[in-house]
Amino acid sequence: MPDEKLPAGATAQAAEPASAHRSRLIEGMAHSVAAKGYADITVADIVREAGVSKRTFYECFATKNDCLIALYVAASHGALKVLKEAIDPGRDWKTQVEHALGAYLACLASNPALLRTLFIEILGLGSEGLQVRRRMNQELADFVVQVVGVGHSHPAQDSAHTAAMAMAVVGGINELVLQAIENGGTAKLATLTPACSALVRAVLTAPAPNPAALRA
Structure with a gap:
């Protein structure tokens, strides 16, 4: 899957370990579901909250469901x-x-x-x-x-x-x-x-x- 342009300020996250990315994505999921509810959020919402790319998301989780479970x-x-x-x-x-x-x-x-x-x-x-x-x-x-x-x-x-x-x-x-x-x-x-x-x-x-x- 081709990477997307990183959100503003996310370039510095490139050197973060996978565990840090995973934690940021879990936090991004929490903010997203609190704001919109799980049914209405997308992976784009999660990565925007986390400040990482979609490619990073799929390096950490196979699906949105996997992120919710985490x-x-x-x-x-x-x-x-x-x-x-x-x-x-x-x-x-x-x-x-x-x-x-x-x-x-x-x-x-x-x-x-x-x-x-x-x-x-x-x-x-x-x-x-x-x-x-x-x-x-x-x-x-x-x-x-x-x-x-x-x-x-x-x-x-x-x-x-x-x-x-x-x-x-x-x-x-x-x-x-x-x-x-x-x-x-x-x-x-x-x-x-x-x-x-x-x-x-x-x-x-x-x-x-x-x-x-x-x-x-």
Whole structure:
């Protein structure tokens, strides 16, 4: 694919490593979707925001969808980083969960347009979008298990049950966020903190079912 004329001021970017170009393009995607929504943006919009050429885009990403997936992963890791940094080991785990969830939800609410794209439009990518969404949800569920495990011990045989319940908690929180997005309540996501915290406490502190009792 022939290169296009670089946007003004982009010549200096030619010497940047590929990782820097990739980061600029992901940021360009974020600005583009926040301004216009994913369905209406083009690769031209992304490269204009990033200050690079179309050739550089296709050296980093095969398609616009690939760039959206990269943005989704970066944004998800950013939100997870906020969650992790909000953990205070000096507090009991229930207080830690509530404080961390509040910080996480506030982070999600900070960019409503981007949030809608990442929670809703990522699913429009089909199996690719679903796969990466599940991977990010698994990372979040693993972290929930880690935090809860520090202050609330489970028998070894309950580990699989706890992991499954953690994923159920993540799914429940995601559904509450989706509902807020659809109802135009993105700016008030932090008000979901008590409900999300109660969900974590109720689900992850419940004892695993007794297999013998289930068979009876």
